[in-house]
Amino acid sequence: DVKVTQSSRYLVKRTGEKVFLECVQDMDHENMFWYRQDPGLGLRLIYFSYDVKMKEKGDIPEGYSVSREKKERFSLILESASTNQTSMYLCASSLLVRQGLFFGSGTQLSVL
Amino acid sequence: DQQVKQNSPSLSVQEGRISILNCDYTNSMFDYFLWYKKYPAEGPTFLISISSIKDKNEDGRFTVFLNKSAKHLSLHIVPSQPGDSAVYFCAARGTSYDKVIFGPGTSLSVIP
Numbered sequence: 001d002v003k004v005t006q007s008s009r010y011l012v013k014r015t016g017e018k019v020f021l022e023c024v025q026d027m028d029h030e031n032m033f034w035y036r037q038d039p040g041l042g043l044r045l046i047y048f049s050y051d052v053k054m055k056e057k058g059d060i061p062e063g064y065s066v067s068r069e070k071k072e073r074f075s076l077i078l079e080s081a082s083t084n085q086t087s088m089y090l091c092a093s094s095l096l097v098r099q100g101l102f103f104g105s106g107t108q109l110s111v112l
Numbered sequence: 113d114q115q116v117k118q119n120s121p122s123l124s125v126q127e128g129r130i131s132i133l134n135c136d137y138t139n140s141m142f143d144y145f146l147w148y149k150k151y152p153a154e155g156p157t158f159l160i161s162i163s164s165i166k167d168k169n170e171d172g173r174f175t176v177f178l179n180k181s182a183k184h185l186s187l188h189i190v191p192s193q194p195g196d197s198a199v200y201f202c203a204a205r206g207t208s209y210d211k212v213i214f215g216p217g218t219s220l221s222v223i224p
Contacts, residue, residue, distance in 0.1 A: 004155070033212065040121070042201060042216035043156070056211065090155055094212075100146055100158025101203075101212060 003027070006091050006104040013111050019078040021107055023091030031094045032074035033101065034058075034066065036087040043090065049074055081111045115139050116204050116215040124221045131189040133218050135202030138183065144205040146212070147176060147187045149198045156201060160187070192222045 007022035025032065031050050035043040035058075045058030047066040055066050063085060067075045074093075078085055088108050092101040117136045125131045135145075143164045148156035162169040162176045162185070169176050175188045189196055202215040 035214070040216060042118075043203075043214035045211065045213060048211055058211070059213070092155075100148075100161060101156075102158070103155030105155050106153070 004091055004093055004102050004104040006089075006107050008107050009105065011107055011109045013078075013081050013109065015082060015111060017078075017081045017111075019081050019109070019111075021076040021078075021089055021091075021109070023074045023076070023093075023104060024072050025074075025093040025102070026072065027093065027095070027102070028071065029093035029095045029102075030071075031101075032068065033092040033094075034064075034074065034076045035090045035092065036060070037090060037106070038087050046076065083111050085109065086111045114216070115142075115206075116202055116213050118200075118202055118215040118218050120218050121216075122219040122221070124223060125192045127194060127222055127224050128191045131187075131192045131196065131220055131222065133187040133189075133200050133202075133220065135185045135187075135215055136183060137185075137204055139204070139206070140180075140183065142204040142206065145176070145178060145185050146203040146205075147174075148201040148203060148214075149196075150201065150217070151198050159200075189220075192220075194222050194224050196220060197222045 004025045033048040034046040049055045049068040065077045091104045094101045146161040147159040150156040178185045199217045201217045
């Protein structure tokens with residue numbers, strides 16, 4: 001079974017803090033994704049990566065950056081957290097799209 | 113502008129009956145479509161996918177229909193069970209790499 005592990009289930013941070021969300025997958029998948037889920041808006045793509053050190057902006061990259069130094073790890077960075085970044089963050093990985101994306105359990109981030 | 117739309121935020125169905133979840137898209141270049149199910153506090157789980165060159169794909173109780181000319185797809189669940197109660201997301205693969213875009217979701221309630 002594919003396992004996608006997100007480092008924290010719940011996180012509370014202060015406005016202006018630098019926040020790191022970590023994601024690790026164990027199936028040697030090429031593609032990794034970061035989404036955020038907000039009520040009524042569904043899942044919105046922040047960034048994705050199709051290879052080590054390669055990244056592409058998604059639909060809402062502003063205020064975020066990513067890092068993929070190793071194939072199994074994809075990190076999402078909030079350079080200076082703001083209250084509108086309070087959300088559920090979901091990491092996913094995939095090999096072939098027709099097989100689906102495999103998601104982690106999510107990190108509920110609250111920025112106060 | 114949302115490229116993947118799910119116009120019904122919620123749906124209630126009696127146990128044993130058919131559930132039909134609908135999805136519309138705007139980008140004719142999408143080449144793969146996926147459906148996901150999500151329970152609260154968990155990551156989405158992959159249900160079924162369909163290539164744009166097909167019009168139907170079936171897996172057990174789940175069938176996805178694609179109407180390319182109408183840019184419309186639907187997920188049929190037969191028979192519906194209480195455990196199917198969840199939020200269902202429609203998703204599509206974009207034109208670059210394996211970028212996957214999600215709709216806002218439909219909350220399905222199956223009433224015993």
